[in-house]
Amino acid sequence: MQWHRTGAQTLLVRLLRSPCSGVPHDIAAAYATLALRSGELLEAIERGDLALPADERDCVLRFARRMRRIRSLDAPFESILRDEIARTFELPALERASGESEEALQETELRLAEPQPLEEPAGVTGWQRHFSASALNAYAECRRKWFYRYACGAIEDRGSAASAYGSAFHLALEDFHGEYPRPVRADEAAMRRRIRECVTWAFESQRNGFDTRVEFELQTRRAQRTAQRYVDWLLVQEREAPFEVVGRETPAELELDGRPFVGFIDRLDRDERSGGVAVIDYKTGSIPATPAEYVEKVRGFRDFQLPFYYWARTAAGDRVTRLVLIPLKDALLDVRPVALQVGRNISLAELERSRTRMIELSAELASGETREFATTRDASACTYCAYALACASKPPSEAQRFAS
Numbered sequence: 001m002q003w004h005r006t007g008a009q010t011l012l013v014r015l016l017r018s019p020c021s022g023v024p025h026d027i028a029a030a031y032a033t034l035a036l037r038s039g040e041l042l043e044a045i046e047r048g049d050l051a052l053p054a055d056e057r058d059c060v061l062r063f064a065r066r067m068r069r070i071r072s073l074d075a076p077f078e079s080i081l082r083d084e085i086a087r088t089f090e091l092p093a094l095e096r097a098s099g100e101s102e103e104a105l106q107e108t109e110l111r112l113a114e115p116q117p118l119e120e121p122a123g124v125t126g127w128q129r130h131f132s133a134s135a136l137n138a139y140a141e142c143r144r145k146w147f148y149r150y151a152c153g154a155i156e157d158r159g160s161a162a163s164a165y166g167s168a169f170h171l172a173l174e175d176f177h178g179e180y181p182r183p184v185r186a187d188e189a190a191m192r193r194r195i196r197e198c199v200t201w202a203f204e205s206q207r208n209g210f211d212t213r214v215e216f217e218l219q220t221r222r223a224q225r226t227a228q229r230y231v232d233w234l235l236v237q238e239r240e241a242p243f244e245v246v247g248r249e250t251p252a253e254l255e256l257d258g259r260p261f262v263g264f265i266d267r268l269d270r271d272e273r274s275g276g277v278a279v280i281d282y283k284t285g286s287i288p289a290t291p292a293e294y295v296e297k298v299r300g301f302r303d304f305q306l307p308f309y310y311w312a313r314t315a316a317g318d319r320v321t322r323l324v325l326i327p328l329k330d331a332l333l334d335v336r337p338v339a340l341q342v343g344r345n346i347s348l349a350e351l352e353r354s355r356t357r358m359i360e361l362s363a364e365l366a367s368g369e370t371r372e373f374a375t376t377r378d379a380s381a382c383t384y385c386a387y388a389l390a391c392a393s394k395p396p397s398e399a400q401r402f403a404s
């Protein structure tokens, strides 16, 4: 009734998460998270911001319809309003006799249910779909995060400006290298012009990923500056070791111990002198500063991406000689890739061990025997985690630890 009077978003979210809403708990939690960001719960439901199976979509739409109806009720007396709300939500109070007293009504509404017997604990159903290096990276970072994202699919992350920036930049470079697979200095002016155009349209295509016009403009300008630095680097690279871009957004498919792994490789280059193939991954977020730092993550089984690409392209018949991360985050710095020469910066044995671990982890996830998905102990992993709101046992942040 309070929501009928005020329309307050926090009350609406509480109603959504209550058992009366008729919305499954995980879906309610997901929409509650969206509403916290956008402040528009009913609109988000009506737009269908979360991709849901038909049954669950019907539940949330029914909830939205009911809440719209309640908000529009014009009942002169509180008792009528109560009845209308009960009728709208098909609550038991509707069935009471018309002459029932207020005390009897409250007793009916507050009658406690018999406790349900506890379910037998069981493992989470084994993962039977394809695996990916990013899923294993998530599992390595925080098993609970993997559980939320892959086993529950509880929240569809609406994404952030950072992810929109990344998607747009990847699109721009894919398009750019379609026209310039062999960057040469003679084409410098045309390349600079073309990459500017590619960034402009790619960011326009991701316009909805940015919350405000100002943010969109700032991020587009940042990308334009970074793209010019990227061209600087291409020209240096071309002079030192001429290459041809032979793949853009290339599917990477690999079967490991009978389990399928899939991904997409941002770029594949062929060295014109040696014929060796370089696997290139664009990074618009933070990355290790040096090859040694990245290899340390591979050794610690905290990153599987480049090893997975290595094995996927090797299985496809390429002679992969280099694995490269290209940082595209900072417009003020020159582009300095983190490049690993296979056999020099990273050994075949290390790549083999990484593959063995991928097999072990995928077997663990496919087994259906995992009963607990522990939270990480590294609080920094929670900073941008989409599940932080729902995650009751996440580690305390540094500020909280000092405060206690």
Ligand code: SF4
Binding pocket: 142, 143, 144, 145, 148, 375, 376, 381, 382, 385, 386, 387, 388, 389, 391, 393, 394, 395
């Ligand atoms: S909030 Fe932290 S502990 Fe919880 S799922 Fe996310 S990363 Fe893991």
